[in-house]
Amino acid sequence: MGYRILETADIPAYLRERGHWDGSDDIGVREVSDGNLNRVFVASDSAGTRTLAVKQALPWVRVAGPSWPLSPDRSDAEARAYEQLARVAPGTIPAIHGYDPENHALVMEDLSDLRVLRTALNEGAAYGPDTSRRIGELVAQLSFATSDFGLDSAGRKALIAASANPELCKITEDVVLSEPYTEHEHNHWLPELDDLAAEFRADTRLRTEVADLRHTFMTGAQALLHGDLHTGSIMVGEREGAPVVRVFDPEFSFVGPIGFDLGLYWANALVSAERARALGTASDHADQLRVSWEAFENEFRRLWPTRVDTFFDDAYLDRFLRRVWTESLGFAGTELVRRIIGFAHLTDLTTLPNPAPASRRALLLGRELILHRTELTNARAVRSLAESLV
Ligand SMILES: Nc1ncnc2c1ncn2[C@@H]1O[C@H](COP(=O)(O)OP(=O)(O)O)[C@@H](O)[C@H]1O
Ligand SMILES: [Mg+2]
Structure with missing residues (x-):
């Protein structure tokens, strides 16, 4: 029959035809x-x-x-x-x-009984103890299993070939990892940030660091990524009294640098913290980078003894995790920048009564993370940096 665009009215027949729904209800x-x-x-x-x-x-x-x-x-x-x-x-x-x-x-599965994490946070919810822990574990589980630690060499090459996602990767390469640092019709920002937008475009040191991250995104085929792991791709809630976390919308998935998934999550958590701070409702938001990193690292280390290639020794694991940390900070920086002076902005900031001060802080934080990612060696240092910006 070929590809047809489904409208609301087509869905019942479609579900029946595909065998997802029997009965005449x-x-x-x-x-x-x-x-x-x-x-x-x-x-x-x-x-x-x-x-x-x-x-x-x-x-x-x-x-x-x-x-x-x-x-x-x-x-x-x-x-x-x-x-x-x-x-x-x-x-x-x-x-x-x-x-x-x-x-x-x-x-x-219908997840309508849950709430999109960003929406819940915007309405004042806390992260709670489970969300970022579960996200960190999930990134470790997916990335370990699809890396050269979880798959043999031939299996990896097949995965890389099968997972090419050129059009969506190009969107990220453009919208996240270059346009905000150039004159581009996609870019827009608050008038109060004119000075910084111009500064960012003129900053050759910043541009070279973003080029480095962009090239890592293009070449760093470490593991299968979700590819768009922001707080709008996560649902949270409770079922039968137990907390529930569900990650969805992995259409940007490809084999890339693990730090891209962590970095996107971190940037969105940092923005949620800026919102909470602006509203005076800050609770556990500023701690989520630490929580998700610790969960990621613990889970990756837990899986390490099961690796398929033991030429990779324990000292290499330390070096590898350090590199993932540093790249995650850099990608977090690029996500912060693009969400404030690039194409698609975040409701966490745009719905604030006065979005400029929080947006400015997040933008400055983004630049610091990109430029100083190798010197920021732990979550405490990132938190102090975020708190020091005015
Ligand atoms: N399984 C689901 N159950 C209920 N609602 C969903 C489900 N998947 C997506 N949605 C709703 O649809 C919205 C868009 O879905 P998403 O997969 O993020 O699409 P897009 O690829 O356009 O970003 C989500 O933000 C959520 O509100
Ligand atoms: Mg989506």
């Missing part, structure tokens, strides 16, 4: 898309006891429409990433019920 469908790229629908029966989510990639960027074409093949990257995640961390992703490559559609 009424299926109610609502569209819940709020990301930039794709469409998501939630289907439920009248009693609300059976629910499913359907995510479809369109041949363009959803918020831009046909004027910004983008291959719907990105859904293949998302499905592949979920396959790997399901192997290593099945409890931390939505259950995947099926992938339809022809229609670029994934059918998965």
